[in-house]
Amino acid sequence: MEKNTIASARTFDEGRFTKVDIFKSRNSSMFLLNFTAGQTMKSHSHPGKELYLHVLSGKGEFIIDDEKVQVAEDDVIHLEKDEMIGFENGDGNSSIYITMNKIAE
Numbered sequence: 001m002e003k004n005t006i007a008s009a010r011t012f013d014e015g016r017f018t019k020v021d022i023f024k025s026r027n028s029s030m031f032l033l034n035f036t037a038g039q040t041m042k043s044h045s046h047p048g049k050e051l052y053l054h055v056l057s058g059k060g061e062f063i064i065d066d067e068k069v070q071v072a073e074d075d076v077i078h079l080e081k082d083e084m085i086g087f088e089n090g091d092g093n094s095s096i097y098i099t100m101n102k103i104a105e
Contacts, residue, residue: 006056010095012036017089027102035060035089035096043086051079051100058094062087 002023009020009032017039022030033041035058043063053062059072063086064079071077079085081103087096 006032006095006097010034012093017041029098029100031098031100032056033087033096033098035087035094037089037091037093039089041085041087043084045082045084046079046100048081049100049102050081051077051085051098053077053079054097056095056097058092059090060088060094061090 004022006022009022011018011020012034014036017036018034020032020034022032024030035041053076055071055073055075057073059070062069062071062077063084064077065084069077
């Protein structure tokens with residue numbers, strides 16, 4: 001058994017967005033992405049993995065396979081393997097809780 005807190009993973013950096021691991025195992029990981037106003041994450045994919053994204057605070061816009069999706073606090077998104085994802089943060093701080101699972105094939 002392991003225990004952690006999300007509060008300890010809320011760390012912000014004015015220079016770039018932060019990724020803070022909460023749990024990590026061979027088949028899955030849980031982490032927090034923290035963005036300050038206007039920060040972005042380039043579009044990328046996670047082949048062979050599915051992602052669950054929960055906006056804990058803030059608002060912004062995900063770019064998922066070239067589709068723009070506006071999100072705000074308490075929104076959740078599920079991504080299948082190989083979907084491209086990027087993010088553009090809004091005008092305040094945002095924290096996004098991610099669970100990433102390896103898909104058995």
